[in-house]
Amino acid sequence: MKSVMYGLLATLCTAAYAHTDAPPAPSASHVEYSSMPDPGKWVQMGGIMPSAVKTTRDPLTASFTYGCARQLTFVPGFSVARFGSETVSLSQPVMYYDGDLFVSKEDVPIIRPMLQVRPAPRKTDPPQPRAAQRKTLVVIDPGHGGRDTGAIANGLLEKDINISIARALKQLLEAKGYQVKLTRSDDRFIELDDRPDVANRCQADFLISIHANSERTGSITGIETFYCGNDSRQFAGIIQQSVADHAAVDSRGTKSGRLRVLRYANCPAVLVEVGFMSNRGEARRLADPDYQKRLAAGIANGLAKYISRND
Numbered sequence: 445m446k447s448v449m450y451g452l453l454a455t456l457c458t459a460a461y462a463h464t465d466a467p468p469a470p471s472a473s474h475v476e477y478s479s480m481p482d483p484g485k486w487v488q489m490g491g492i493m494p495s496a497v498k499t500t501r502d503p504l505t506a507s508f509t510y511g512c513a514r515q516l517t518f519v520p521g522f523s524v525a526r527f528g529s530e531t532v533s534l535s536q537p538v539m540y541y542d543g544d545l546f547v548s549k550e551d552v553p554i555i556r557p558m559l560q561v562r563p564a565p566r567k568t569d570p571p572q573p574r575a576a577q578r579k580t581l582v583v584i585d586p587g588h589g590g591r592d593t594g595a596i597a598n599g600l601l602e603k604d605i606n607i608s609i610a611r612a613l614k615q616l617l618e619a620k621g622y623q624v625k626l627t628r629s630d631d632r633f634i635e636l637d638d639r640p641d642v643a644n645r646c647q648a649d650f651l652i653s654i655h656a657n658s659e660r661t662g663s664i665t666g667i668e669t670f671y672c673g674n675d676s677r678q679f680a681g682i683i684q685q686s687v688a689d690h691a692a693v694d695s696r697g698t699k700s701g702r703l704r705v706l707r708y709a710n711c712p713a714v715l716v717e718v719g720f721m722s723n724r725g726e727a728r729r730l731a732d733p734d735y736q737k738r739l740a741a742g743i744a745n746g747l748a749k750y751i752s753r754n755d
């Protein structure tokens with residue numbers, strides 16, 4: 445033990461342990477102290493180092509090594525530290541007591557900066573444009589939710605139809621490799637203006653809002669797609685045609701409308717009215733999961749077609 449200590453001393457120290465102002469109550473080994481060091485003069489290492497710093501203790505040499513930006517090693521009883529390849533002199537020998545190392549308060553300003561963990565390397569390259577970094581991001585907005593049921597007809601609540609189709613659409617879009625976010629993934633109320641906000645906050649590439657229609661006579665059927673602004677016009681046209689084809693249903697065409705969910709979106713945005721719940725036959729189809737999947741497939745394939753055309 446002793447020869448190891450002195451071996452280490454030879455490599456570590458330039459100044460011998462020869463302080464006249466020695467720490468209190470040293471044990472015979474100069475390593476372990478039998479009573480708690482005076483907290484007015486001594487500071488526990490555990491109290492001054494960042495939690496990310498890993499401590500290892502070599503039982504053979506009794507040395508403490510701290511894994512910081514560079515390795516910092518102390519040997520109890522000695523007033524030097526090794527910091528990487530440097531030797532750093534301390535005003536007092538460090539002390540070992542009750543499982544931790546104690547250093548003189550005077551030395552804390554020297555020791556603390558050495559305990560910093562390596563800072564994250566700074567990126568010198570400018571950030572890549574978002575489109576080059578990640579997948580196409582589609583926000584799906586199932587209309588209504590929570591206390592806002594949307595239309596009620598033929599035993600159906602519009603909010604339920606909307607979320608079912610949205611979930612099917614999410615699955616299909618993810619299978620195509622797109623990233624998908626829903627404005628609501630369960631039955632909850634969302635303010636109208638929060639819906640385009642979701643898309644804007646995550647810098648979505650597309651916003652697709654899903655609704656179902658209702659009217660008094662019960663005779664009207666078919667789908668229609670709303671858009672707001674010329675940017676979304678072609679997008680709406682392709683979605684509308686694709687949904688009509690997949691669902692084999694009457695197309696009522698696209699309509700320009702200053703709907704809030706579309707107007708405030710920063711990306712191409714459409715609102716698909718997937719059918720009339722007020723028509724008995726169409727209501728039955730809208731409640732059928734297979735039909736919902738066909739509607740979703742129409743939207744998903746329409747989006748893929750629009751993207752491939754505009755690449």
Ligand code: ZN
Pocket residue numbers: 587588594595602655656
């Ligand atoms: Zn609606």
